[in-house]
Amino acid sequence: MHLYRLSRILFLAALLSSIAGLSSCLQEGKTADSQSPIETAVPVAAENDTTALPAPDSLDLQAAIPAESIQSTAVVVSSIADAETIIARKQVPILCYHQVRDWREKDSKQAKDYIIPEERFKEHIKMLADSGYQTVLPDQLMAYLTTGAPLPEKPVMLTFDDTSLGQYTVAAPELEKYGFKGVFFIMTVSLSRPNYMSKAQVKELSERGHVIGSHTWDHQNVKKYQEQDWVTQIEKPSRQLTEITGKPTEYFAYPFGLWNPEAIPELKQRGMVGAFQLADKRDPQDPLHSIRRIIASGYWSSPSLHRAMVNSF
Numbered sequence: 001m002h003l004y005r006l007s008r009i010l011f012l013a014a015l016l017s018s019i020a021g022l023s024s025c026l027q028e029g030k031t032a033d034s035q036s037p038i039e040t041a042v043p044v045a046a047e048n049d050t051t052a053l054p055a056p057d058s059l060d061l062q063a064a065i066p067a068e069s070i071q072s073t074a075v076v077v078s079s080i081a082d083a084e085t086i087i088a089r090k091q092v093p094i095l096c097y098h099q100v101r102d103w104r105e106k107d108s109k110q111a112k113d114y115i116i117p118e119e120r121f122k123e124h125i126k127m128l129a130d131s132g133y134q135t136v137l138p139d140q141l142m143a144y145l146t147t148g149a150p151l152p153e154k155p156v157m158l159t160f161d162d163t164s165l166g167q168y169t170v171a172a173p174e175l176e177k178y179g180f181k182g183v184f185f186i187m188t189v190s191l192s193r194p195n196y197m198s199k200a201q202v203k204e205l206s207e208r209g210h211v212i213g214s215h216t217w218d219h220q221n222v223k224k225y226q227e228q229d230w231v232t233q234i235e236k237p238s239r240q241l242t243e244i245t246g247k248p249t250e251y252f253a254y255p256f257g258l259w260n261p262e263a264i265p266e267l268k269q270r271g272m273v274g275a276f277q278l279a280d281k282r283d284p285q286d287p288l289h290s291i292r293r294i295i296a297s298g299y300w301s302s303p304s305l306h307r308a309m310v311n312s313f
Contacts, residue, residue: 083284097116101170102117120298126178134152159183165196176208184211202244274291
């Protein structure tokens with residue numbers, strides 16, 4: 001993981017911890033006077049509302065974080081948890097969706113696992129909201145895994161593979177209705193093709209607070225890559241997504257969920273901070289590049305989804 005990126009993650013962890021401490025102090029020091037200087041001078045962001053926080057580059061570090069939380073680069077690097085510690089942390093439920101659309105007569109039985117009807121998807125999201133779940137994004141997950149930074153009491157990550165148009169027209173608005181954010185892994189060969197998202201729609205999702213990650217150029221099995229494939233499937237798509245969003249592309253989802261340890265250094269070399277598979281065991285040496293997800297089946301009712309989350313994570 002790049003040193004600059006490590007510093008950013010630890011900065012987020014320290015900032016979240018500081019905000020949590022400030023919130024606690026506010027609760028303890030609150031009086032009957034609703035116009036107390038503390039309450040009026042320091043606006044407190046809603047829980048899990050990271051969009052309310054200023055960007056790290058614009059913050060006055062001394063004002064935003066206690067002096068003891070501001071660490072040298074050497075301390076930052078040494079404070080990153082080792083693989084064993086990361087694996088020991090409780091896993092965050094991460095769901096993987098593909099197509100969000102109603103089933104068609106020609107859809108096979110197997111395909112329906114990857115195609116979730118619109119109303120069923122809405123039921124899934126409503127169940128998560130009603131059950132008190134709050135969505136987290138990859139930076140938050142990485143801060144938690146590497147430093148133990150706090151997460152909401154019931155965190156969940158919602159991810160979407162393959163760029164299908166229903167993710168933009170149906171899924172994103174449904175998430176936003178509940179204040180949720182998602183992670184969209186884009187297969188760049190599909191951009192602007194029929195029934196897939198356009199570049200403008202991907203950019204808009206990013207601007208609305210969702211995270212855009214890479215899902216290769218054309219969905220080839222990473223385990224079969226030769227030398228030039230890393231350029232075609234990883235470097236060029238990541239560069240294109242960064243040009244579209246104006247933000248670094250630092251997270252990756254393996255096509256078919258298939259990966260091998262040999263792929264990890266190749267991804268790191270190309271700037272991928274974290275990588276998401278499906279239900280296989282995590283790599284004992286680098287769990288950050290083998291993060292587990294489960295496919296949210298189109299057959300699952302909301303109770304079935306919840307049981308799968310509890311049993312899997």
